[in-house]
Amino acid sequence: MKSHLEEHEITAAVAGLELEATVEEHLGSCVSCRQQVSAMRDVIDARRGDLEAEAPDWERQRQEIMLQLPSMPTIRSSRRRVWARPLLAIAAVLVAAIGLRALWAPAPVVDPGVVSELPVEQILAEVDAMLADDSIPGFELLDQGMDDAVLDNGTS
Amino acid sequence: MSTPEDIERQRDVLRAKAMDPSRIDLSQADDALVLRAQNGDHDAFGELVNRHQRRVWMVCRQYVGAGEADASAQDSLVKAFTRIGDFDRRAAFSTWLTRIAINTCLDELRRRRREAIVDDESDGDEAPNRLDLLQDGAAGPEGRSMQKQAVASLLAQEKELPPRQREIFRLRFYAEMELEEIASTLDVHVGTVKTQLHRAVHKLREELGEYR
Numbered sequence: 376m377k378s379h380l381e382e383h384e385i386t387a388a389v390a391g392l393e394l395e396a397t398v399e400e401h402l403g404s405c406v407s408c409r410q411q412v413s414a415m416r417d418v419i420d421a422r423r424g425d426l427e428a429e430a431p432d433w434e435r436q437r438q439e440i441m442l443q444l445p446s447m448p449t450i451r452s453s454r455r456r457v458w459a460r461p462l463l464a465i466a467a468v469l470v471a472a473i474g475l476r477a478l479w480a481p482a483p484v485v486d487p488g489v490v491s492e493l494p495v496e497q498i499l500a501e502v503d504a505m506l507a508d509d510s511i512p513g514f515e516l517l518d519q520g521m522d523d524a525v526l527d528n529g530t531s
Numbered sequence: 532m533s534t535p536e537d538i539e540r541q542r543d544v545l546r547a548k549a550m551d552p553s554r555i556d557l558s559q560a561d562d563a564l565v566l567r568a569q570n571g572d573h574d575a576f577g578e579l580v581n582r583h584q585r586r587v588w589m590v591c592r593q594y595v596g597a598g599e600a601d602a603s604a605q606d607s608l609v610k611a612f613t614r615i616g617d618f619d620r621r622a623a624f625s626t627w628l629t630r631i632a633i634n635t636c637l638d639e640l641r642r643r644r645r646e647a648i649v650d651d652e653s654d655g656d657e658a659p660n661r662l663d664l665l666q667d668g669a670a671g672p673e674g675r676s677m678q679k680q681a682v683a684s685l686l687a688q689e690k691e692l693p694p695r696q697r698e699i700f701r702l703r704f705y706a707e708m709e710l711e712e713i714a715s716t717l718d719v720h721v722g723t724v725k726t727q728l729h730r731a732v733h734k735l736r737e738e739l740g741e742y743r
Contacts, residue, residue, distance in 0.1 A: 383733070390703070390732045392710075392725055415736055418681045419704050425682065426705055429597045430588060436605065437580050443609045447571040448616045 380408045388412045389419075561624040568615050576612050583625055584608065586706055587632045593701040594636035603639055607632040622715050629708070629716045681739060688738040696731040699724055 380388070384398050389412050394402070402408055561582070567575035584604065591603040611631050618627050689697055702708045702716070710728070714721040 382736075383729070386729055386733045386736060389736065390725075390728045392729060415732070415739070418678065418685050418739065421678055421682045422685055423705050423707075426589065426592055429592070429600075430585070431601045433581075433584055436584060436588075436601065437577065440580055440584075440605050440608045441573060441577055443605065444573060444576065444612050448569060449613055 379405065380411075385411050389415045562620065565615065565618060565620075565624055568612065569618070576615070579611075579624070580608055583628055586625065586708075587628060589706045590629055590632045590702065591636050593698070593705060594633065595639055599639065603636050604632065607635040610635060623712070626712050626715045629706070629712070633716065684739055685735060688735050691738075692731050692734060696727045696734075699727045700731040700735075703728055 380398060380401055384394070385408065387394060388398070388402060402412065561579065564575040564579050568579060587607050588600055588604040591607065592600040595603050607628070611628050614631070618624065622630075689700065692700065698717070699713055702713050703710070708716070710724050711721055714724045717724070
């Protein structure tokens with residue numbers, strides 16, 4: 376049997392914290408320790424009593440609250456969230472898959488058997504020949520003498 | 532006429548009701564009312580208001596003071612109805628409601644840009660003191676005067692506590708919340724609540740030494 380409770384045990388009893396069985400037992404039998412606990416609680420109770428004295432008329436308050444209530448509560452957002460999250464996840468996965476596919480897709484394979492319908496080589500040869508030929512139609516010198524005079528003048 | 536022993540016994544019973552974790556648990560009965568309220572049943576919500584309005588007011592009283600407590604409590608309860616569809620029963624209805632009340636008060640305090648827990652409680656002196664109403668035959672005028680001084684000293688020392696300790700102390704003793712409920716409401720571990728509460732009570736007991 377304990378002689379008297381320690382300070383921290385009295386404090387725990389006042390706070391309503393869980394007490395060891397020996398502390399409970401002592402508290403049940405020791406008037407002095409019990410008085411220490413109840414003295415502090417009396418002060419706290421009195422303070423709570425002061426606060427309660429300020430309380431409004433509960434029925435009036437209830438009526439005022441009831442007048443302010445909307446006809447229905449808002450729709451459960453939690454229910455909406457339950458469906459919205461997986462849908463958003465699926466959408467994100469689809470977008471990512473499409474993006475990755477575009478990035479990683481191989482270049483289109485050209486069938487070596489398919490030959491261009493245009494005679495590319497021939498066209499290029501014709502263009503080269505035309506450029507090498509000074510007498511491109513429409514660009515011939517109109518007057519060879521004029522050309523010489525221009526060169527003599529030092530102007531272009 | 533009641534003897535001092537009778538009064539002490541009555542006080543013990545009241546304390547036991549307030550502090551005993553096994554006190555009547557209304558949460559199950561709340562669930563049925565919540566379900567009806569979620570479907571727009573005003574009468575069911577009215578019953579929930581009846582059950583919880585005292586605590587909601589007391590919580591608001593701790594945060595915003597006597598002047599604003601009524602308005603904040605009403606605001607909290609109206610918000611609770613509006614958002615009752617979001618209540619998922621992971622916590623007790625009372626815990627969820629208390630969290631709404633605290634958030635409502637904090638919003639109000641942010642709006643007012645004031646300290647989180649109201650310090651100016653001088654208006655409390657204007658209210659009738661319950662000590663004067665107590666029919667305590669053992670306490671004469673001198674005893675009552677001593678207790679009044681003790682209460683005033685308690686109030687003064689509460690203000691000196693760190694904000695978290697003060698908050699937990701007040702939720703425990705004035706809003707009469709269980710430790711687990713406080714932990715859930717403040718989103719802290721129950722061990723933290725116990726530690727902070729123990730420190731708060733220890734400090735107050737030290738400071739109130741001459742009265743206790």
